[in-house]
Amino acid sequence: MDTVDPQHLRTFVTVTRLGSFSEAARELGYTQSAVSQQIAALEADLGAGLLNRRPVGPTEAGRRLLEHAAPLLVRLEAARADVARLAGAPSTRLVLGATPLAVGPELGRALGEVRRAYPAAELVVRVLAQGVLPAQAATGEVDLALIDGLAAPSDPLPLPDVGPLATRAVxxxxxxxxxxxxxxxxxxxxxxxxxxxxxxxxxxxxxxxxxxxxxxxxxxxxxxxxxxxxxxxxxxxxxxxxxxxxxxxxxxxxxxxxxxxxxxxxxxxxxxHRTELVHGSLPEGPAALLARLLGA
Amino acid sequence: MDTVDPQHLRTFVTVTRLGSFSEAARELGYTQSAVSQQIAALEADLGAGLLNRRPVGPTEAGRRLLEHAAPLLVRLEAARADVARLAGAPSTRLVLGATPLAVGPELGRALGEVRRAYPAAELVVRVLAQGVLPAQAATGEVDLALIDGLAAPSDPLPLPDVGPLATRAVxxxxxxxxxxxxxxxxxxxxxxxxxxxxxxxxxxxxxxxxxxxxxxxxxxxxxxxxxxxxxxxxxxxxxxxxxxxxxxxxxxxxxxxxxxxxxxxxxxxxxxHRTELVHGSLPEGPAALLARLLGA
DNA sequence: GGTGTCCATCAACTTTTCTGATCGAGGGGT
DNA sequence: ACCCCTCGATCAGAAAAGTTGATGGACACC
Missing domain, CATH: 3.40.190.10 (Periplasmic binding protein-like II)
Incomplete structure (x- = not known):
């Protein structure tokens, strides 16, 4: 192995989250044996103990690895989602994630136009906290994210970096x-x-x-x-x-x-107080239309 | 496959960089056949064509993937380096990366103390541009990075996010x-x-x-x-x-x-104009000492 | 039109990974 | 104190994935 195996990483975070090899195996659809071997392989690969057994919990090195693991898995997922959206069939569904203060009359008007252009489309507005929205936009759980926040007049909003995302003030x-x-x-x-x-x-x-x-x-x-x-x-x-x-x-x-x-x-x-539109690649269809409407 | 395979990603990056399957195979130590199959597997996994053949170059989706791939590979490497340093033998070597303006008399004095405490240690100061230092600190190419830059009095320096790094103004x-x-x-x-x-x-x-x-x-x-x-x-x-x-x-x-x-x-x-000390986990030894000296 | 380079494909082989069975250790109940 | 049950480690065999080396077709260059 040359790079850390993300599969092992995923297993590792699941084990620490559940505090159990067996439960992690159940959740991931492996046998307990496989999980045990994956953790062993990861520890051997990194040359460090990652988990204390009995009770199961991360070691010092394990805690360090956990900090890397979560963003890594998000970005891996984001890469897949980004490419898949670009190649996939034009979607008839639009999931818009937004912070509460980003939802206003302007958005309502734009959504109305989308409704008119795509009468059959399924429109979903999901109101979420600021912190999770960039990750959701990157991984495709939402097609578009409207995020509001405080910034100096010419600085962008200070958002966590979860991958290459397009950003535009609206x-x-x-x-x-x-x-x-x-x-x-x-x-x-x-x-x-x-x-x-x-x-x-x-x-x-x-x-x-x-x-x-x-x-x-x-x-x-x-x-x-x-x-x-x-x-x-x-x-x-x-x-x-x-x-x-x-x-x-x-x-x-x-x-x-x-x-x-x-x-x-x-x-x-x-x-x-700025509201920004954040998104990865846009599937042709209602999502792209809404992005254009809000950008104008 | 559930997550994108980083091995494939690395191969993909190499192929696009060299514009050739065969050359990439040579550089990576594979046969041309293996490279071809890796790319095919990646394309099948993501459900999109990534490369045009003859001449070899990225497609639209491929270009998108490339933007994800580089930071991903850096972070993967960073995770390994971070854990390895934490577990590895205390190093007798200290590689300090620094932007040119970060090198000053204060650093000279601190390095002198390190020299005194570890007479046999190998000290390396590597002067590099700001842009690459965080990545080098994350992947362990330098043990410590001293980065200078412009910021508002209470904002941290705007550094690229390449993983969980400790940061402290010095x-x-x-x-x-x-x-x-x-x-x-x-x-x-x-x-x-x-x-x-x-x-x-x-x-x-x-x-x-x-x-x-x-x-x-x-x-x-x-x-x-x-x-x-x-x-x-x-x-x-x-x-x-x-x-x-x-x-x-x-x-x-x-x-x-x-x-x-x-x-x-x-x-x-x-x-x-602030100078910040940036580092991942610190191997016990001269690196940790220098970090303590500069932090005080 | 010949020739060489390049990538795709295929079958055989190797390596890796998973499963299922079994073992020893530890905790809780009686 | 003893038993029992759960948990994780380990092992051998089976399954899957990845690699090699050989071969074939497409294209560019002479």
């Missing part, structure tokens, strides 16, 4: 901080992000930039999250803002008419 | 623009990068940020490079600056006493 909004109505800063024409570092923050990692991102953008410490909000809906988050649980950054458009919530645009540093 | 310098002596801006206490967008620029991609990076940082168009400078030495570049071939950004310390060259610090946007 929308930019000013960034504003969501405040409870009556907050002293409400209605101010511009606020410096750094001045907010001491405030209580709502950390909604599936929805808006995390505290760590804010620290980086503002160049100061602080932004200690008071409450963590897991979920992909804006409504609930704004309700918490209205009741004083903390502040959050959102695109100005999302704050237009939320009850009990005021806002103030962020003046410094220069940030924008 | 030095930060103000950024200055190198000017020919007598230039109207020479000696000014602060210059806005955007004001320089119309100037003639020296593009030295192996040494300093490229024009594209400047455009992104300044948020304006411009920075059209007048002359391209390939190479990793600062001396020659500064000579060109002195003779009026164009401007370049460099860390302030590199400009201290260059003959015929003046400078002015960049005041806006807030940028720093």
């Amino acid at each position: 929308d930019e909004q000013p960034v504003a901080v969501a405040l409870p109505a009556g907050h002293p800063l409400a209605g101010r024409s511009g606020v410096a992000l750094a001045d907010l570092s001491a405030a209580r923050w709502l950390d909604a990692p599936d929805l808006t930039p995390t505290a760590a991102r804010l620290r980086a953008a503002a160049g100061v410490d602080g932004f200690r999250p008071a409450t963590r909000y897991r979920g992909t809906d804006v409504h609930g988050l704004l309700a918490l803002v209205a009741t004083g649980h903390g502040l959050t950054l959102l695109p100005a458009s999302a704050l237009a008419d939320a009850p009990g919530v005021a806002s103030a645009p962020i003046a410094a540093p220069r940030l924008v | 030095d930060e310098q103000p950024v200055a623009v190198a000017l020919p002596a007598g230039h109207p801006l020479a000696g000014r206490s602060g210059v806005a990068l955007a004001d320089l967008s119309a100037a003639r620029w020296l593009d030295a991609p192996d040494l300093t940020p490229t024009a594209a990076r400047l455009r992104a940082a300044a948020g304006v168009d411009g920075f059209r490079p007048a002359t391209r400078y390939r190479g990793t030495d600062v001396h020659g570049l500064l000579a060109l600056v002195a003779t009026g071939h164009g401007l370049t950004l460099l860390p302030a310390s590199a400009l201290a006493d260059a003959p015929g060259v003046a400078s002015a610090p960049i005041a806006a946007p807030r940028l720093v």
Whole structure:
């Protein structure tokens, strides 16, 4: 063997995930014997013990390998998906993955046109957290991904690199901080992000930039999250803002008419809330059409 | 087959690079027959033609696959190297990769200490362009990489993602623009990068940020490079600056006493020239020591 | 039109990988 | 304390995959 065998890698991650050779064998459709031999072969190939047996768990080297394995398998899958889509029959199905804030009237209009052009097509919109979307776009679980996030005006969004993906900005909004109505800063024409570092923050990692991102953008410490909000809906988050649980950054458009919530645009540093369209190769059909519509 | 076979991928890359099945076979140590069958297997597996024969060249799908293949093979190699280093015998050899501007007195002092602690160790300093260093650190061609570049004060350097690498800042310098002596801006206490967008620029991609990076940082168009400078030495570049071939950004310390060259610090946007230490797992020995010394 | 190079194909062989059976070790229940 | 059951390792044989060497057809160059 010259390169690490991905099959073995897949078996290895399955074993560590399930904590059992036998269960991994069942899940992968092998015999327990095969799994045992695959792990042995991998350990021999790399010249290091990867798993402690009884109880089954990764060693130091195994943990290191795990960090490599997951992205590797994703990219392997992405390569297959990318080529397959390019060669496959034009698909009649369109799966659009999107972060919650990326779904807006513009997308609705574009989807309407797709509907008109392909009346028989099956359209699926899947709302997902930002973190998983690039991988889903790469592996073809979604045909197109609409991802929103915070960035400097001329930087691209900081997305994880999961392979060669095409990226294009489709929308930019000013960034504003969501405040409870009556907050002293409400209605101010511009606020410096750094001045907010001491405030209580709502950390909604599936929805808006995390505290760590804010620290980086503002160049100061602080932004200690008071409450963590897991979920992909804006409504609930704004309700918490209205009741004083903390502040959050959102695109100005999302704050237009939320009850009990005021806002103030962020003046410094220069940030924008950008929505980007991300995709690998596009199967001819509704997906390609939607990409063209959103790009224009 | 369930995942794409990396062996096939490697063969495919070699065939496209050499434009010949037979030559690829020779280089890889196979028979021509084996190469032919590997390509056929890969095409069957992915369900798409990848190569045009006679003349041999990638198809549309093949080109797409090539974009995936190279990073994939690097990461596969990186996984092996990372684990092997962790398990292997403590190395007596230290290969340090560094961008030219990362080599300075501080590094010299640290290397001296390493020398003292490991008198018998073989120390190698390899100066390389920024672009290739992360991959070399990941695959173990260098044990440690010192990479310098331009970034916002609290952003990490924008490095290509080639796998899980540890990163730590070891030095930060103000950024200055190198000017020919007598230039109207020479000696000014602060210059806005955007004001320089119309100037003639020296593009030295192996040494300093490229024009594209400047455009992104300044948020304006411009920075059209007048002359391209390939190479990793600062001396020659500064000579060109002195003779009026164009401007370049460099860390302030590199400009201290260059003959015929003046400078002015960049005041806006807030940028720093940062040197980061990048490495995978560290083999016990001189490499680990140097990492500790530079980290402190 | 001959000739040489190049890739595809085929059958035989080799190597690798999987299965099914068996073994010893360890944990839990009685 | 003993038994029993589950778990992973190991081994031999079977199955699968990959490689070689020989051969054939297509194309380019002389």
